Amino acid sequence: MSTRATDRVVETDVLVLGSGIAGLSYAIKAAAYGTVTVITKKEDSEANTNYAQGGIAAVMDPTDSFDAHIADTLQAGDGLCDVDAVRLLVEEGPARVRELIDYGVRFSYSTDDPKELSLAREGGHSARRIVRADDLTGRAIEAGLLDAADRAGVRIHEHYFALDLWVVESDRGPRCAGAVVVDRHGGELVAVHARVTYVATGGCGQAYRFTTNPSIATGDGIAMAYRAGAAIANMEFIQFHPTGLYPVEGRPFLISETVRGEGAILRNLDRQPFMQNHGTAELAPRDEVARAIDAEMRNTGASHVWLDCSPISRERFEERFPNILATCRERGFDPPEDMLPVVPAAHYLCGGIQTDHWGRTAIHALLAVGEVACTGVHGANRLASNSLLEAVVFGERAAEVTQDLLAERSPGAEEPPIMAPTPPVENSAVELRTEIGKILWDGAGIVRDDDGLARAAGQLEELGRRVPSFSAVPEMGETVNLFQVAQLIVESARRRHESRGLHHTLTYPETDPAQQRDTVLVREVESPVG
Ligand code: FAD
Ligand code: SIN
Secondary structure, three states, X not given: OOXXXXXXXXXXXXXXXOOOHHHHHHHHHXXXXXXXXEEXXXXXXOXXXXXXOOOEEOOXXXXXXXXXXXXXXXXXXXXXXXXXXXXXXXXXXXXXXXXXXXXOOOOOEOOOOOOOEOEEOOOOOOOOOEEOOOOOHHHHHHHHHHHHHHXXXXXXXXXXXXEEXXXXXXXXXXXXXXEEEEEOOOOOEEEEEXXXXXXXXXXXXXXXXXXXXXXXXXXXXXXXXXXHOOOEEOOOOXXXXXXXXXOOOOOOOEOOHHHHHOOOEEEOOOOOEOOOOXXXXXXXXXXXXXXXXXXXXXXXXXXXXXXXXXXXXXXXXXXXXXXXXXXXXXXXXXXXXXXXXXXXXXXXXXXXXXXXXXXXXXXXXXXXXXXXXXXXXOOOOXXXXXXXXXXXXXXXXXXXXXXXXXXXXXXXXXXXXXXXXXXXXXXXXXXXXXXXXXXXXXHOOOOEOHHHXXXXXXXXXXXXXXXXXXXXXXXXXXXXXXXXXXXXXXXXXXXXXXXXXXXXXXXXXXXXXXXXXXXXXXXXXOOOEO
């Protein structure tokens, strides 16, 4: 089989991979410094961002404080947060939220005072500090950013799938020269030559059987960066959201934590509450609630538990959660009168491509921000609603260094990359994904142990015989990425011999201060781009 040359080369100053909050908020700013090309693998708004419900955490209330938000974030992160990164997140957050308002994002305001933002409460937060747009915060942010990007002249290329990063040797070590992308309309292979490449491809919830994430969350950016030689950190810290609407397979739907923030309580199948022994009960940190539900389900063999929304009045529920109400009704439940069947589901990746405080990675001119990145703000567990915040704060910081990167001497024309051949697809991408999801759910889920992790590693190795090492066919390319990310998750989990934050293992139930460090993995496989 011969290698494959790209069909054409496109030039841009800045290449942005992904059109969620991290991609768009950065692209709008980078457009002030040069030409920006955004590529995204589906429709422009199809991103985890679009599904965010609860909101974006920021200190916007005079009775709240930076110190309190910092303390809550560090508490959730269980000793692994980068304290300086957390301080930047919290202190720069309010300005970024005001910027979103200036872009035209329509947040919810108090009915008593229409100038006051209506702030919600979520688990782990010591104050009401969640800025929201009803229960459709992500959709409002995505719409506002798409409009602002349009006004800034940012061109978004929909249905372009980024296959791999284009990395060259330079006097600064490995340097990113862009990426190879596939035009999904006709299959053309395009080399996008860029002076700065910014990865904002989001998380990898699809690696798990049960997830709140939409189908785009296949860990592409992490797998690409890993193949290119960037450092990948803390992949063992997968956050499970306690309340996915059961059943979660097929069309996942989240019941926002803000519903518990308004008073809803969890009950087992005997209708008994079971969170009262956990400090802050229903509003205990997310990992604690997810583990309590998992234990309840394991102990009783139940397939779900109940979320009782009856402490919230019908009027309040209708006003606060119009989208949740509409979707529950579509699925045959009418809260707050009806209890909702809920189960935990994979929700958020705390680890990812390791970056500094400016989104810079180990590869020169390669930046990463958003769920794909590991900036250090989440440590071993993310505080609710800090994700959207992280994307805008570090997106802004990455835009600042983009100016410096564009001021460097231009590398000039470069030999376009050659791709490894795509082997014939003998196995169904869907079947392989189903197997990956089951392996991770069973072996590297909410509660782990050494035997289960070893079994998962063996099963992945076995499965690897049927997964190609590379594919330029997007559906199989995603599956290859999911497979590689699954290996990174299991390998990282096997290296941590303690329980900390989201990594909870029965083999090492205690936290070990000697292991208060990041788990960092660097490539062992060859990149298919030469
Ligand atoms: P995304 O928004 O996921 O965007 C990734 C983009 O990259 C997409 O456009 C995708 O199509 C594109 N892409 C991926 N791979 C490729 C490729 N190979 N080629 C080209 N394009 C590609 N966080 C909060 O802070 N508050 C909340 O209330 C909240 N609620 C949530 C509710 C749900 C149901 C979910 C799933 C998540 C929620 N989160 C919340 C988490 C938060 O939404 C995400 O972490 C955040 O939106 C990630 O933004 P992002 O820009 O990094 O990635
Ligand atoms: C939610 O609304 O419960 C999700 C919030 C988050 O993931 O930060």
